[in-house]
Amino acid sequence: MRFFSKAPALLLTAATLALAVPAAAQDLAGGAAAIRDKALTDQTAWSVAESLTTEVGPRMVGSQGMERARDWAVAKLKELGFENVRVESFTTSAWSRGAESVEVVGPWPIKLQALGLGGSASTPAGGVTAPIVLFTSYQAMLDQPPGALAGKIAVVTQKMGRTQDGSSYGAVGVQRRAGAVEAAKRGAVGYLIRSISTDDTRLPHTGGGAPATIPAAALSTPDADLLENMVRRGRPVTVRMAMTSSVNPKAQAWNISGEIRGREAPDEVIVVGGHLDSWDPGTGAVDDAAGIAITTAAAKLVAQAGPPRRTIRVVMWGSEEQGGSSEAYAAAHKDEAPRIVVAGESDSGAGRIWTINLPRAGSDHAAMKAFRASLPPLKVAVSPAAPAFGGADIRGLIGLGAPFVDFGQDASRYFDLHHSADDTLDKIDPAELAQNVAVWASFLYTVANSDVDFRSKPAS
Amino acid sequence: MRFFSKAPALLLTAATLALAVPAAAQDLAGGAAAIRDKALTDQTAWSVAESLTTEVGPRMVGSQGMERARDWAVAKLKELGFENVRVESFTTSAWSRGAESVEVVGPWPIKLQALGLGGSASTPAGGVTAPIVLFTSYQAMLDQPPGALAGKIAVVTQKMGRTQDGSSYGAVGVQRRAGAVEAAKRGAVGYLIRSISTDDTRLPHTGGGAPATIPAAALSTPDADLLENMVRRGRPVTVRMAMTSSVNPKAQAWNISGEIRGREAPDEVIVVGGHLDSWDPGTGAVDDAAGIAITTAAAKLVAQAGPPRRTIRVVMWGSEEQGGSSEAYAAAHKDEAPRIVVAGESDSGAGRIWTINLPRAGSDHAAMKAFRASLPPLKVAVSPAAPAFGGADIRGLIGLGAPFVDFGQDASRYFDLHHSADDTLDKIDPAELAQNVAVWASFLYTVANSDVDFRSKPAS
Numbered sequence: 066m067r068f069f070s071k072a073p074a075l076l077l078t079a080a081t082l083a084l085a086v087p088a089a090a091q092d093l094a095g096g097a098a099a100i101r102d103k104a105l106t107d108q109t110a111w112s113v114a115e116s117l118t119t120e121v122g123p124r125m126v127g128s129q130g131m132e133r134a135r136d137w138a139v140a141k142l143k144e145l146g147f148e149n150v151r152v153e154s155f156t157t158s159a160w161s162r163g164a165e166s167v168e169v170v171g172p173w174p175i176k177l178q179a180l181g182l183g184g185s186a187s188t189p190a191g192g193v194t195a196p197i198v199l200f201t202s203y204q205a206m207l208d209q210p211p212g213a214l215a216g217k218i219a220v221v222t223q224k225m226g227r228t229q230d231g232s233s234y235g236a237v238g239v240q241r242r243a244g245a246v247e248a249a250k251r252g253a254v255g256y257l258i259r260s261i262s263t264d265d266t267r268l269p270h271t272g273g274g275a276p277a278t279i280p281a282a283a284l285s286t287p288d289a290d291l292l293e294n295m296v297r298r299g300r301p302v303t304v305r306m307a308m309t310s311s312v313n314p315k316a317q318a319w320n321i322s323g324e325i326r327g328r329e330a331p332d333e334v335i336v337v338g339g340h341l342d343s344w345d346p347g348t349g350a351v352d353d354a355a356g357i358a359i360t361t362a363a364a365k366l367v368a369q370a371g372p373p374r375r376t377i378r379v380v381m382w383g384s385e386e387q388g389g390s391s392e393a394y395a396a397a398h399k400d401e402a403p404r405i406v407v408a409g410e411s412d413s414g415a416g417r418i419w420t421i422n423l424p425r426a427g428s429d430h431a432a433m434k435a436f437r438a439s440l441p442p443l444k445v446a447v448s449p450a451a452p453a454f455g456g457a458d459i460r461g462l463i464g465l466g467a468p469f470v471d472f473g474q475d476a477s478r479y480f481d482l483h484h485s486a487d488d489t490l491d492k493i494d495p496a497e498l499a500q501n502v503a504v505w506a507s508f509l510y511t512v513a514n515s516d517v518d519f520r521s522k523p524a525s
Numbered sequence: 526m527r528f529f530s531k532a533p534a535l536l537l538t539a540a541t542l543a544l545a546v547p548a549a550a551q552d553l554a555g556g557a558a559a560i561r562d563k564a565l566t567d568q569t570a571w572s573v574a575e576s577l578t579t580e581v582g583p584r585m586v587g588s589q590g591m592e593r594a595r596d597w598a599v600a601k602l603k604e605l606g607f608e609n610v611r612v613e614s615f616t617t618s619a620w621s622r623g624a625e626s627v628e629v630v631g632p633w634p635i636k637l638q639a640l641g642l643g644g645s646a647s648t649p650a651g652g653v654t655a656p657i658v659l660f661t662s663y664q665a666m667l668d669q670p671p672g673a674l675a676g677k678i679a680v681v682t683q684k685m686g687r688t689q690d691g692s693s694y695g696a697v698g699v700q701r702r703a704g705a706v707e708a709a710k711r712g713a714v715g716y717l718i719r720s721i722s723t724d725d726t727r728l729p730h731t732g733g734g735a736p737a738t739i740p741a742a743a744l745s746t747p748d749a750d751l752l753e754n755m756v757r758r759g760r761p762v763t764v765r766m767a768m769t770s771s772v773n774p775k776a777q778a779w780n781i782s783g784e785i786r787g788r789e790a791p792d793e794v795i796v797v798g799g800h801l802d803s804w805d806p807g808t809g810a811v812d813d814a815a816g817i818a819i820t821t822a823a824a825k826l827v828a829q830a831g832p833p834r835r836t837i838r839v840v841m842w843g844s845e846e847q848g849g850s851s852e853a854y855a856a857a858h859k860d861e862a863p864r865i866v867v868a869g870e871s872d873s874g875a876g877r878i879w880t881i882n883l884p885r886a887g888s889d890h891a892a893m894k895a896f897r898a899s900l901p902p903l904k905v906a907v908s909p910a911a912p913a914f915g916g917a918d919i920r921g922l923i924g925l926g927a928p929f930v931d932f933g934q935d936a937s938r939y940f941d942l943h944h945s946a947d948d949t950l951d952k953i954d955p956a957e958l959a960q961n962v963a964v965w966a967s968f969l970y971t972v973a974n975s976d977v978d979f980r981s982k983p984a985s
Binding site: 120173174178266268286298346347486487492 | 575578579580581582583633634635638725726727728746747750751754755758806807808945946947949950951952
């Protein structure tokens, strides 16, 4: 049965049902408030994040770490009481780092702190040694005609700004994602970028780039500054890149899930989660042990409040960083897609949620009213806009028509850590983590214990 | 001639001298204020620090970097107009880093971010693999009886607190300086510490330890946390250390100096400076390009104000980190020691000076009154206490009876960077650097242009 229907319809219902509604609505609001408050002191999320980062650590697709992560995920979901724990295999292309060295050979020799970008080519034995051409903006490199960088190592040192919503990642990140291919088109024999980072540590930030024919690496931000200072002197600066890597085009990967089964409408499924894989330099704490911890803990809290009406499924996607898990998940769940109530992913770290985008449909439903009513103590603003991006791993489901939400986390500090060795457990603030759990738990509780339909037309 | 004598004596002087004094005192105060203000916008210190970190970078005693630093120092002092540029050779024991690797091999394998400590022994080929015994306080390890650590790798994870005066370095630093020897006494086959660091980056902080018979390394603070979290699980944790290093007992080193020659009393010498050598992971910006830059720029500003009465000598000591420069300098300047007016070293980074300790003798002299009068706009407090420590490189001179000063820099952030890869130019705040120059320039100006005697008894 449906708990609620839209207000105009409600006026036409029988008296018994009309009487039932306010009580149920009150239950939902009260339940959401209660689960929110419980989440703020619950230790599950911290425990999950601590466990994954301590017992597994780095987990690149195709690595032994990822195999350990798979076993960890299955054991953890079972330990926490999830049902239907499933390991869904797929294959994807996996780039793996080998030995790497980037150094200035003259006129002022120094070893640079650098990390190869995913997709980087290996250098010949002995490396590539070439003069650099430095651009302080990515556009300035793009403005070079074909051949202009022949025999040179192109260096782009465009800086990333600190933003609460992380929007600078999309703008500046292109120099990482596409730059090596563009540099190669113009004749470059190597490509270096200032890390996509808002921090000033000497730790470079890796990340995926397009598969390139030339070696590509990210410099720590102080090393990018150093090259700028050298170039400013007007003498040719020569850099040597010696890098090895390998690509497995069919690496084994896994999307792993567990469910809190619904008691009334078990086939109506709420799909939430984070991604299990990580880049290699850190222990993948904020990216994305946090997301796994948050959504797992939130679902667990809903289960503890009593079996929900609908099913909540937590998915630990297996290849977000190098891609493939979204497509694999969508392919495996195509038939189920019409019954997916809503999808959501937590994948912007452990900073507190400050803004929420909900589907317009369903916004007048008492469940969403109860959810929104639970938010003021958490200092979350609900945006009037529909969500634009729910997370890389649910894009496939969205393509199948699944409604989705976007919970905007404060990303002010996220890009200090993201894809670097600094992505470690100590960077997670337990109180901020708990605030995330509270928001997700309230959302899951109200959706799972109602019949809110995010596919229906907006009430207005 | 003496510009000033003590106040009681002044009352007895001839009218012409009595008339001259206030004018000269006014000149000193005015000159100090003028040079202070000029220093706040002067770019020399930044330029020197930028040059040393960009064109030389890391400069361990015994390395090629140190040879380049020597040539840089000579050229820079000459370029800035210093006279009597001298390179004083000495030899000292120099430890050099080789290949290093520290990893947890079980039960949860992960590579740890670690740096060998100066004095660390090499491991046998293949490394040392052993279970760890972890102590969260250094004292707890010291409390172990002989043999208690037999066959184990001892790990000390005591944390360092953040202090403005850097006093926690002395307290916690002992686990780095002496711990490997103490661990070996108790049977340990390896020694690991939490870096002597106030930061949470994944960059370990190296530094000198006593020459040890076992391998010794510093973990980044998140890696120390990780080991604590592993140990808390109650299962034995096994670590492998594979480290190589070498020691040159007679490495060539150099104390390099240049002078602003005094016009009236050239043999009365004010000795100030910083140290030229650095540890290897960073570019030695705050430790101690900053100190060299500050004192060099301050002396240069005094010269620009007109030839001073006394000589100012800037010394770039050549082996502070591994020791030897203080002793070598004192030995070479023993005969000159009675004519050293005052000695000072800038070696606590580039944080602003917040407190000053001056010799009690001379405090009533008009020169010191003029100096103190210049300080309020710089937000510097003059401590009533005499200086206790002026810097490692002037200890030899102090032992010879040279008066000395101690300008306390705000060290709140210093130990985020100290001895780590993060010690790079971008960590120097140009405004804070300039404040240091202003204090030193005012001090050098008033001392060099007066006859203040820091050896005489206090006026009271």
